[in-house]
Amino acid sequence: MNNDDVEKRVTPEAALDAATAEPETPPDDSADTDSTDADSTPKTLSGYAVVFNTPSKDLGGFVEVIDPHAFDNVDLSDVYMVSNHDFSQVLASTKAGTLTLNVDDKGLHFDATLPDTTIADDAYTNVQAGNLSAMSFTFVAAPDGDTFTKDDSGQVTRTINQVKSLFDVSLVAIPAYDDTSVEASDTTVAQRSYTNWLKKNTENPEKGKEATNMTEKTIIDPAKTTESRAYEDYIRSMGEKRDGLTTTTAGAVVPKEVINDIWDLKQSDYDLAKYVTVKQVGTPVGTYPIALVNNGTLATKAEMDDIGEVDATLFRGVDYKVQTRAGKIYLSDELVEDSEVDIVAEVKSQLKKLVQNTDNANIISLLTGQDANKNDNFKHIAGTTLDDLKSTFNVELDPALSLSVIVNQDAFNYLDTLKDSEGRYILQPNITSPSGKQLFGAPVIVISNKVLPTVKTGTYRILVGDFSQAVFLAQKNEVDTQWERFDSYSQGLAVVVRNDYEVVDPDAARIVDITPVAATPKA
Known part of the structure; x- marks a missing residue:
């Protein structure tokens, strides 16, 4: 998996539910065995990891929506549910049958049966208490699988039309892209797509004015991708290609x-x-x-005469x-x-x-x-x-x-x-x-x-x-x-x-x- 292509997105409308699965009816000879301990009853989580047609927060000059057909023909047979995108904290997986993913009209719905581990118990307790209610997902967009549009108000929207791969759905406390510094690698592809879209509009004479007039705010991290570095070098050097650029050689x-x-x-x-x-x-x-x-004085008034106006x-x-x-x-x-x-x-x-x-x-x-x-x-x-x-x-x-x-x-x-x-x-x-x-x-x-x-x-x-x-x-x-x-x-x-x-x-x-x-x- 190329980390440069991976993107993570939070789903605030995850509608997370925590539930305890109903135990199966014991067989007739169950009297000869120990009764099932209530604490061993499987615990489940359900909700939506992805919600269609819902704008994200500002991702650095644009918002993002997921098209209802974005997951058409996507292989969901090997997807993990983890905590905070940490694969050392696995909660369920489609491969093991403990995670079920289904696409419906609202989005990508999931049902997860949690293992009997401390990490799973902590996750379940936090969801049940309302401390955690958001989901995030890690994906790679298909080539040419996203488009950018701008409305009359100047709002730029990135639409994910087709997902290539889905790696995990994650229970998160603090979504990665909420951090305004955007230093994580999870928005690299969005940055590259957005940059290419801006460049295409600038090189096209008919759309150049549109790209110039928009509020161009990008989230380029030159330490993450060669594409970002190339774009930043272009801006710095006014289009001139130079190697070995340093603060002492580049005026x-x-x-x-x-x-x-x-x-x-x-x-x-x-x-x-x-x-x-x-x-x-x-x-x-x-x-x-x-x-x-005030240098004025009061005038003398005879009995029953009208009071005179102040002469000042x-x-x-x-x-x-x-x-x-x-x-x-x-x-x-x-x-x-x-x-x-x-x-x-x-x-x-x-x-x-x-x-x-x-x-x-x-x-x-x-x-x-x-x-x-x-x-x-x-x-x-x-x-x-x-x-x-x-x-x-x-x-x-x-x-x-x-x-x-x-x-x-x-x-x-x-x-x-x-x-x-x-x-x-x-x-x-x-x-x-x-x-x-x-x-x-x-x-x-x-x-x-x-x-x-x-x-x-x-x-x-x-x-x-x-x-x-x-x-x-x-x-x-x-x-x-x-x-x-x-x-x-x-x-x-x-x-x-x-x-x-x-x-x-x-x-x-x-x-x-x-x-x-x-x-x-x-x-």
Whole structure:
């Protein structure tokens, strides 16, 4: 038996029944012999090892059904019933007459009389208790005994029209093909047939489009069959035949040999979305209501007069419109398979970083930019000394705000070198601040010059405000996706975010540009 041709299939609808056979009526002289012990009464199992016209689970891009005529003219005279496809655990056989197989309208029915063994007793007890209820069978399909079809929804179905040989029916706990890694040899022939069908459709100009558009997910195990190896080599080499293919001789297989963990270059890691207001929204377009600063007063009312309307605007809405932002990357399956690191996990991590970078860029753009009418989103203040910055804290911003400071590297260096008249540094230590420093009691957040560029040499931009009240991030959803690209033997990864960034309160932040006056040299 060629193991490469053997396939195993589970039959969840096995309808297993456990029964105790009725003992034969003893002869008249039975009184002279010992009565039959109840424990020695033969135990039987019955059910269906194969069910016709019932789709299997996904076998790697296709499902499978057994045609009612698949067992026509099949020799069933030497078939074993075993436990878990282990021929050292035989339960019955057609050759010994302890296993009967019959084909009916539903499928391949069996009746088995079990031997008086521990293995058989355990199997019977598990079936009777309901622990085991599925059957599996091992077979070889006849040459050209299977066909593949695809319906309008894209579902590919393999139909077994003719079985060549049936080797065993098996009582199983965990079916082999339930394992999604599909490393066992039991689906080799299905893989080869499916591969040939795909190749035939691809080589046929009339069906090439169909094969390209379908969801091509195969279950090739190159360690099992030469056909699988040949097909994989074809994919790897773009049709070029090469012998002695290795990772050092084939640039098409792996661009570079990866032997160590991925080296993550050190860089500042900050997430400005932590400092603004993030709201999960249910619709892509909407209005976020906010209560305005209330400076109104109540009017005096004469006795019996109507109550007057409040002369103040108490609420307004911040309109938002969610936009879709996305990015994708393709990895060759050769790179994924041959890398000694989890390259897919690393790419997902980098895609997550892109989301953070997108948030940072849009928040900074909102804080430093202008609206559609060319008006500054937040007021700009020009100054020359530290006193101008202190005035922003004391006068420009409401005392109730929880202030923070955002600076780039240049501005941080300027502030970090300032001293008062007694030689004490202006920036004070603060272990709860992202930078470890605070300015006038407000935590300092330092971001790179790349994210917040210095507008003019010698001028230092300092953002001061309550950024949770200044900026609103409307977040609809974030989706990570991964898919196979069978036609190029690769896989794609993508991240998609749907969100919007809006100003909530223009009075909650200020942009201060400090241009220190150079000291006049002494005469």
